[in-house]
Amino acid sequence: MTVTPSRHxxxxxxxxxxxxxxxxxxxxxxxxxxxTDPEVRRHLGGPVIASVVRIRQRRIVGAPGFHAVVRAEDRAVLGLVTVEPAGHGGETEVSYQFLPEHWGSGYAREAVAAAVARALETVPSVVAVTQEANARSRRLLEAVGLEHEESFEEWGARQVLYRRRA
Structure with missing residues (x-):
């Protein structure tokens, strides 16, 4: 995969x-x-309630670290990739959500791989957390070079922390 570098x-x-x-x-x-999609949010604590959606809508436009994933061919928005400082020892965390109709096409893997590569240009490591039960997400993280580092209980479910170092 070719990732076009950026100056900013x-x-x-x-x-x-x-x-x-x-x-x-x-x-x-x-x-x-x-x-709000129950399938997308199955391993993310369930659909977000309307009042929280309205707050998020006001905050996300142009916010640093939040990236709409757009298909070049037709400009369709496929998902969202977030790269931001996180609570895991202050490390940079990557997270992602994609609309179900785009699952299985390799778009999430391509987008997450690019985001992780970009982040590792300036930080020593990147982490991602997913539910242990989310086998698809775990395979994606492993495919882009993150390694299982630890498992723990949080939010009422077993979680898995993955990490990739520069």
Whole structure:
């Protein structure tokens, strides 16, 4: 995979099929679907309630670290990748959500791999946390080079912490 380098961390990141760019107002319908779709949110604590969605909508547009994943071919918003400082020892954390109709096409793997590669240009390591029961997410994280580091209980479910060092 070829990742187009950037001079500025907020700049769009392009791969062969995708663009990861700051979230725009026009992206909010797709992002709202990510937050409210029961299938997307199965391993993320369930659908987000309407009052929280409204708060998130006001905060996410142009927010640093939040990237709409857009298919280059038709500009469709496929998902969301977030790269931000996290509570795990202050490390940079990557997280992601994709609309179900785009699962199984390799888009999430391509986008997450690009985001992790970009982050590792400036930080020593990247972590990701997923539920132990989320086998698809675990396979994706392993496919992009993150390694299982520890398991723990949080939010009423077994979680798995993955890490990749630069």
């Amino acid at each position: 961390p907020a700049a769009a990141l392009r791969t062969e099929r995708l663009e990861l760019r700051p979230v725009r107002s026009a992206d909010l319908p797709a992002v709202t679907r990510l937050w």
